[in-house]
Amino acid sequence: MKLAIEVVAIDTLMLRLFDQIEESNMPWLLAAAERLRDVFADKLLELVPSYTTLLVQYDLTQLDDQQARELIKQALTDLSPQAATAGREQQIPVWYDTSVGPELAAIGSRSGLGVAGVIDCHSQHVYQVFALGFAPGFAFMGLVDEIIASPRLSTPRQQVPAGSLGIADRQTAIYPLQSPGGWNLIGRSPTRLFDRELDGYSLLQPGDRVRFVAVDRAEFVRLGGDDTPFEVKP
Amino acid sequence: MSLLIERSGALANLHDSGRVGVRHLGVTQGGGADWIAQNWANWLLGNSLNAAVIEITLGSLELLVERDACLALCGADLGAQLDEQNIKPWRSFNVRRGQRLRFNNPLQGVRAYLAAPGGFSAPLVLGSCSSVRRDQLGGLHGDGQPLSNADRLSWNATQAPSPRELAASQIPQRPENSNLPVILGAQIADFSGQSLFDAFNSTWTVDQRADRMGVRLLGPALRCERQQMVSEGVPLGAIQVPSDGQPIVLLNDRQTIGGYPRLGALTPAAVAHLAQCLPGTELQFRPMALAEAQRQHRLLLAQWT
Structure with missing residues (x-):
């Protein structure tokens, strides 16, 4: 871990801790985030972790730039990565099917794995949550096997149904809400990812480890999934 | 009940000062885009600055008053009329049951802020009633939808100071x-020298593609040497430059993280100003030292304390 602190707005500093996306970054980022929350206390407005960085927005009625930098250095001195407390292991059911995953067949033929091979490949790996963003509870996870990695669609779709599971390059994510989106869709999950009744609001948090469990249509529906086929518009 | 929406217009939303402490969940900031006008509207009525107001975009809104009250209007001049009487912004004014308050079309600015005693009543969702349709959070019904016909708004207090106007020195x-x-x-260091010159020596024109997520500006194409960037948190007012070289200034409903290189960020006061610029408005960027910007911002905030 390194530490570069950059100004990005009047009350916001970016902490650059790593250069590359690595699963091993997350315990450090989580440990740093926890210490920063403690040290800044009510002087912290926002702390946004993402892959290699932490964005820190402070209350500039209580701190100036220099004082914020000193608190950051104080928080990150003698930091050790979180191990036991970092991230929970989550299992998320997914109905992998071409009727709800319009890119599943294409990824199957391009990779040479076939549909069943893509499902095995995607569901056998344990993924790390790197960041939340794009929409409430939208968790960027990775890294998917290079053989099924797929670039974003050249034209994003206007509507992607809630629960859709997608791949973009070596990342994977579930759309918590119906929204526009350009990821390659390979299935659908019945699990609610963002719920204001949920403790912490978002089921997935940065640092969580996630395994997708393939379920059949009947189980998907039993768990509350909507099996309306995805309409591929010409 | 107090105000009935008879015609919902282009876009009218409830906003307080937005959602704080939830950006790490992917939840949008929200809050009034011209937060300065919003603060003055609440200040005129003696409200908390976090009280919910209606952000009226461009006009075409019609409201029926169902209870006597003192309301406040700040921000854009959208040709407001109370029955036949013109209502200019930056003042509070009495309304009587049975009168109609109309917002016609923009004479100056984009967004007007209408405040009521104690703030409009709306459920808090993640600590705020700010309406963000994309997140399906906030607003009158908590689901992020904008105000629509037949919605009824009530407010939280019965008393307000008598009608008054801001002094000329208080109007932004x-x-x-x-x-x-x-x-x-x-990422300013990754832009070419020519692009840095262009960024601060060109006239930028506000594009039609401007909403609460961001305002696109048209001008010379800016080139960033960095092709690929790992997504990171993005602050209010960030000036991001996608590959077409045309900057987008990110406002209150921006996504929480993004992967386009940025030149920096507008000051909060400049964000409020930009939120009032109609397409076609010409603007320039000017660098400001951080310490000076913080000093000016604290002075601005001191006006309401």
Whole structure:
């Protein structure tokens, strides 16, 4: 871990801790985030972790730039990565099917794995949550096997149904809400990812480890999934 | 009940000062885009600055008053009329049961802020009633939908100070030559020298593609040497430059993280100003030292304490 602190707005500093996306970054980022929350206390407005960085927005009625930098250095001195407390292991059911995953067949033929091979490949790996963003509870996870990695669609779709599971390059994510989106869709999950009744609001948090469990249509529906086929518009 | 929406217009939303402490969940900030006008509207009625107001975009809104009250209007001049009487912004005014308050079309600015005693009543969702349709959070019904016909709004207090107007010195002044102060930073070192010159020596024109997520500006194409960037948190007012070289200034409903290189960010006061610029408005960027920007911002905030 390194530490570069950059100004990005009047009350916001970016902490650059790593250069590359690595699963091993997350315990450090989580440990740093926890210490920063403690040290800044009510002087912290926002702390946004993402892959290699932490964005820190402070209350500039209580701190100036220099004082914020000193608190950051104080928080990150003698930091050790979180191990036991970092991230929970989550299992998320997914109905992998071409009727709800319009890119599943294409990824199957391009990779040479076939549909069943893509499902095995995607569901056998344990993924790390790197960041939340794009929409409430939208968790960027990775890294998917290079053989099924797929670039974003050249034209994003206007509507992607809630629960859709997608791949973009070596990342994977579930759309918590119906929204526009350009990821390659390979299935659908019945699990609610963002719920204001949920403790912490978002089921997935940065640092969580996630395994997708393939379920059949009947189980998907039993768990509350909507099996309306995805309409591929010409 | 107090105000009935008879015609919902282009876009009218409830906003308080937005959602704080939830950006790490992917939840949008929200809050009134011209937060300065919003603060003055609440201040005129003696409200908390976090009280919910209606942000009226461009006009075409019609409200029936169902209870006598004192309301406040700040921000854009959208040709407001109370029955036949013109209502200019930056004042509070009495309304009587049975009168109609109309917002016609923009004479100056984009967004008007209508405040009521104690703030409009709306459920808090993640600590705020700010309406963000994309997140399906906030608003009158908590689901992020904008105000629509037949919605009824009530407010939280019965008393308000008598009608008054802001002093001329309190009304926000447009920056000289529409020169918007920028805190330099983020990926600015990765832009070419020519692009840095262009960024601060060109006239930028507000594009039609402007909403609460961001305002696209048209001008010379800016080139960033960095092709690929790992997504990171993005602050209010960030000036991001996608591969077409045309900057987008990110406002209150921006996504929480993004992967486009940025020149830095506008000051909060400049964000409020930009939120009032119609497409076609010409602007310039001007670098401002961080310490000076913080000093000016604290002075601005001191007006309401």
